[in-house]
Amino acid sequence: MAISSVTSTMHTALSGIDRIGQRIEQIAGNVASGIESEAGESSQVIKSGIIDLPQLKHEAVANMKVFETAQSLLNPLLTQNRK
Helix, strand or coil, X not given: CHHHHHHHHHHHHHHHHHHHHHHHHHHHHHHHHXXXXXXXXXXXXXXXXXXXHHHHHHHHHHHHHHHHHHHHHHHHHHHHHHC
């Protein structure tokens, strides 16, 4: 039971990192298309995406720490079950 909880936590952290990657790709696409278009509405989309980047960085770091912590808990659990 403990192992499945830890692996579930790891999966959740990886899913969070994946969502962050998708959002960054979306922001990059908006920036690229906004640069090609005329100023106006697209500049607001670019600004809002760029403003999100620091928050996305913090979310990615937090998810990595959760994953690393879960991994450090998983290793002893796997070893303990083999005894």
